[in-house]
Amino acid sequence: MIRRAVSVLGELLVTAGVLTLLFVVWQLYWTDLTSGRAQAATVSSLEQRWERTTTPAPTSTAPVADPPVDAVGVPPVGQPFAILHVPRFAADYSVPIVEGTGTEELKDGIGHYTQSVMPGQIGNFAIAGHRVTYGKPFNQIAELQDGDAVVVETATQWLTYRVRSHEIVRPQQVSVIAPVPDQPGATPTQAWLTMTACHPMHSARQRYVVHAQLESVRNRADGPPSSLAAPAGSAG
Template structure:
């Protein structure tokens, strides 16, 4: 009787182990594959939609010196949750890196790409364009966030403009340190006069104990009709 009970227990443990392994494969690999395909399709749809739309008035030429002055954002209304409204390009992550930005940072929104923290600045606007992304699962758009270096470009494309931000710093914080996405990063209550971009992701990899945070400052604004900015050049 005891032998039979031990045998049954062993079989149950093996079955549980197999199911756990299958879940991990699904979580780490299958969700990456399906989300990456869906995100690529969203990028293609946005690019096609923007190409077919009438050209908007050109943005004012930025000053030669950096950082650029904040622009009047061409995304002038908060999109509905889950809607894609921009594309992020990061040359450091590879020449083919292009991920949609969707409104919201909930579980469902982050399956669709990089999430925009509700209430934070829009691309080019004075304040802090705060973004969140997975480092693993669901396309893992911020998997290489720790590889970013000062001076690296983070380019945000919208229907009418290209916004080039340059990485200034990074830090690791606890999830409670929400001041990193304040209008002036790290200074809650301060009045913004510059346009920042903040990228956040769980840290370390496979853990949600902390957050890896990258801050970048707006360098230039370019009308989309002028073609892609030079900042999209591959990183050597």
């Protein structure tokens, strides 16, 4: 009886181990594959739609106060409305930005904190992404260097931000996405972009945060900005 019980227990443990391994494979690899494909399809769909509706307008070569938000205004939660390009990550890095930072939204791309401003507006355009699983769009966030370009593409504009600082904080330190990063209550006078991701890798114990400042705004009809060129030593 004891021998049989030990045998059954052993089989159960082996089964549990196999199921755990399968879950890890699904979580780390399968979700990357499926989400990556879905996000690429979203990027393609957005760009095709924008190409059909883009009209020429004057080009701006410097940050402007509150550049107009696209005609769609603030999108509903879950809707993709912009594309993020980070040349440091790869020359062809293009990931959709969707409204909201819930579990479902972060499966579909990079999430926009709904309490933060829209791209290019004065204040802090704050976004979040996974470092592992679901396409892992911010897997290389710690490799960003000061001065690196972070480019946001919308239906009407290309907005180039430049990395200014990095920090690692507790998840409760929400001041990093305040209108003036790390200065809650301060009145913003500049346009910022803040990227957040879990830290360290495979853990949610902390947050890795990168702050970037708006450098220039270019009309979409004028073509991609030179800031999309891959920096020396990058994966691109």
